[in-house]
Amino acid sequence: MQDDAVDLREILDAFRRWWWVILSAPLLIGVITAGVGLASPVPAPSYEAKASLLLEGNAATANYPGLIVTRPFLKGVIDQAALPLSVDEIEAMVSARRIGETQFMEIRARSDEPAMARRVADAAAVSFTGYIGSIREEQFSAQREEMSRQMSAMEHFPTSEAIEKIMMGAIQERMPEFARVTMVVSAEEPRSPLPIEQRHIVRNAGLGAAVGFLLSIGLLMLLEYQRAPIGSAAMFQRRFGLTHLGTVPRWSKGAGRTRELAVNGGSSSGEAEAIRQVATNIEFGARGKRINSLAIASPDLGEGRSSLIANLGFALSSSQEKVVLVDADLRRPSLHTYFKLENHAGLSDFLSDPEIDVEEVVRDTVYSGVKVITSGQPAADPVALLKSPRMGALLRRLESDYHMVLVDTPPMVSLADGAVVAAQVGGAVMVVNKSTTRLDAVGLALGNLEKAGANILGFIWNGVASGSVGRYTRYQKHCRKQAEAGRSAQLVSAGST
Structure with a gap:
């Protein structure tokens, strides 16, 4: 409709009436943002140690990174390595991830003490390899018992030496399927802390000023609506x-x-x-x-x-x-x-x-x-x-x-x-x-x-x-x-x- 057309003169009049709002809001919010950035404490330096593991057999397809960060496993790490940490503390320190599409997995530990970071990463890696080794032994024993049961049910029962030979051959054929984890790189004590995240005071102040400008425009529209709302x-x-x-x-x-x-x-x-x-x-x-x-x-x-x-x-x-x-x-x-x-x-x-x-x-x-x-x-x-x-x-x-x-x-x-x-x-x-x-x-x-x-x-x-x-x-x-x-x-x- 013609009477709905925007009148440029009215817009300019509104800016002349509320220019101080348009200028003061970005300036005020920008200064506050910069002040908060300057006043915020600088985080303490943090050190990170890493241990690398090789996953073989069905371990290569399992979701072991998710297992490592569970609280029961981490409690076992504390008990086995006698670490002076609580479960909450070690949970905040430890992380694990698969390295791309490879069979390697990486365990990381962060701490404000380099020695503690290395100790926790190594302890988690050792505990995990032992845990997977115990699973491997259980799989081996279960397979041996199953083979023995099948041999005992045979009509022509062979000699014990023959049974042992047959069982070992069958188990050797299935050995690659059993889970196996090997620590290929043990954790080393980190020499330098992780990079501290920059506070970007100037950038944040600029973003604050931009937000302040948008808020001032919204406030101007509200004030104009109250003044002449039709x-x-x-x-x-x-x-x-x-x-x-x-x-x-x-x-x-x-x-x-x-x-x-x-x-x-x-x-x-x-x-x-x-x-x-x-x-x-x-x-x-x-x-x-x-x-x-x-x-x-x-x-x-x-x-x-x-x-x-x-x-x-x-x-x-x-x-x-x-x-x-x-x-x-x-x-x-x-x-x-x-x-x-x-x-x-x-x-x-x-x-x-x-x-x-x-x-x-x-x-x-x-x-x-x-x-x-x-x-x-x-x-x-x-x-x-x-x-x-x-x-x-x-x-x-x-x-x-x-x-x-x-x-x-x-x-x-x-x-x-x-x-x-x-x-x-x-x-x-x-x-x-x-x-x-x-x-x-x-x-x-x-x-x-x-x-x-x-x-x-x-x-x-x-x-x-x-x-x-x-x-x-x-x-x-x-x-x-x-x-x-x-x-x-x-x-x-x-x-x-």
Whole structure:
């Protein structure tokens, strides 16, 4: 969607707001990582001794490295060699592995004493060869007994010398199958310790800084989400279930200072086209519900509510259809500034003085189809005035006299005034600013409107990047060029006369 496009300017603004977080987080984590590396103790030197064994027969296929590191075997090593170690200590020292695909196996022992490393490696190797030798003797005896039993069962019993000869021949044939382990290289006392693992302080500090940078970006996104958490009109629509009445770009700085209307003079700019589209959607929605009075509301200050209602009033008006704008923000009025009107008599004066008639507060503007009722003099109790019967009577009178009545309300979150006004008109439209509206404020504003019984027609997505709306199709561009050409021709004709 176009309004979901990433605004580079907003990203740069976010970096300008939180630059100190982006710089301080990597620096802090990098310094902490380097400090931990410097403070960590240097490990004591460790020595390693190795003994090599040759595996033959079925020993070549057995998982003897796994047997060597078992606790029962290691306890036997301690007992046989009278080592001054516990099972836990020797278990941490000894390891074994097959050397590639060969028939060799290596037993290693590590210790902070070279002599102890050699002694443990040799003791484990000797114990293991003895253990396998005892297994070999058991296999030999079992084979001899089996052969003797078979000979005894023969019908023609040979002499004892013949039996012995036959048995020894058969056993000799099967001797290669019996397990056999030979220590081919005994352990030697290591002369130098193992290399101490480098602490890589600079590398770790760099990695810490990189992690800190990623964390700072995540924190920045969280802070921005808390500041302006509404990502898109589609997200807002899904969250609150309101109708999206249109998207309006943010005003240029020049327009904001001069209070000029974007739709003034038949402008075909992207901003003007967006406002006309919103006005059309509002008109269709209101007509379908037989509504001709609307409160234009916003959760808080700075959402662009007053500038939007001024432009919508002009866009909804025509030579036949009259629109009246009512400034019901009796505390901080601004609607009169868009039409360059004095705010000397207006809504508050009408509501507080029964002698004042409606025609006395309805003001003409330079736009023939637009009338304005300014806020008037400051009121001591705005809520009481807005709740008064004269307010309801005024709205009914305006509804009968005008095609559309648009009421500018105070912020919905901080004041009760807006909900009081919204409850007395046909419907309410919420202005949501992409850059300033907070999600929690929207929830409170909608809650206040619902409690007041207001009829919420939908929302206007305001203040998006100029490039995200008003992108013309070829037909729209053609119409814009035709309009500009027509205005140029009129100027030339006027100059020639």
